[in-house]
Amino acid sequence: QSALTQPPSASGSPGQSVTISCTGTSSDVGGYNYVSWYQQHPGKAPKLMIYEVSKRPSGVPDRFSGSKSGNTASLTVSGLQAEDEADYYCSSYAGSNPLYVFGTGTKVTVL
Amino acid sequence: QLQLQESGPGLVKPSETLSLTCTVSGGSISSSSYYWGWIRQPPGKGLEWIGSIYYSGSTYYNPSLKSRVTISVDTSKNQFSLKLSSVTAADTAVYYCARHPDGYNSGYYYMDVWGKGTTVTVSS
Numbered sequence: 001q002s003a004l005t006q007p008p009s010a011s012g013s014p015g016q017s018v019t020i021s022c023t024g025t026s027s028d029v030g031g032y033n034y035v036s037w038y039q040q041h042p043g044k045a046p047k048l049m050i051y052e053v054s055k056r057p058s059g060v061p062d063r064f065s066g067s068k069s070g071n072t073a074s075l076t077v078s079g080l081q082a083e084d085e086a087d088y089y090c091s092s093y094a095g096s097n098p099l100y101v102f103g104t105g106t107k108v109t110v111l
Numbered sequence: 112q113l114q115l116q117e118s119g120p121g122l123v124k125p126s127e128t129l130s131l132t133c134t135v136s137g138g139s140i141s142s143s144s145y146y147w148g149w150i151r152q153p154p155g156k157g158l159e160w161i162g163s164i165y166y167s168g169s170t171y172y173n174p175s176l177k178s179r180v181t182i183s184v185d186t187s188k189n190q191f192s193l194k195l196s197s198v199t200a201a202d203t204a205v206y207y208c209a210r211h212p213d214g215y216n217s218g219y220y221y222m223d224v225w226g227k228g229t230t231v232t233v234s235s
Binding site: 001032034038045046052093098099101102 | 220225
């Protein structure tokens with residue numbers, strides 16, 4: 001099982017939107033609505049931002065939204081703020097072998 | 112508030128076994144709703160799921176590491192542990208422990224609580 005493919009970087013100015021893609025296969029992203037997204041600041045643990053493709057845990061701003069089409073999921077951050085500058089990783093349930101697969105990661109820069 | 116804390120040696124010699132423990136506080140590891148997992152992140156690279164365990168001892172392992180990984184649980188200490196044998200420099204990483212729902216019964220698949228991570232370097 002290979003890692004999900006994400007662009008290495010994305011950027012936007014404060015107040016703008018940025019969208020990150022996450023491409024997998026029919027065995028993971030395309031096969032289940034169990035895509036999640038994690039935000040990771042330098043030296044910190046990942047933080048759950050989106051689960052089940054588009055649901056936000058309590059406390060996550062509604063500026064963060066998720067979607068999926070076929071084998072590709074996307075995370076959109078609207079109204080970019082300085083604190084959104086971080087690495088973002090997608091993840092998908094992939095059956096039981098393995099249980100989870102992660103994306104390659106995208107560094108988001110707020111210009 | 113549930114917290115997870117990784118602990119273990121920060122330096123392991125090549126060919127030896129890496130051993131880490133995750134201590135759960137603020138909640139019970141014996142919750143019937145959750146699995147407890149290990150994830151690692153090599154320097155400058157992405158995340159890799161290693162494996163997960165239920166309080167009953169049921170496990171899932173990443174096939175890429177399965178031959179070298181053992182995850183165990185000690186409910187009396189509210190801890191679970193990772194052993195990775197025959198390590199090489201490629202196993203140098205930050206190792207995280209995390210909680211995720213028992214997806215088969217709940218229909219939820221995500222990691223919602225993470226430890227802060229511990230750095231393990233494989234070097235002689």
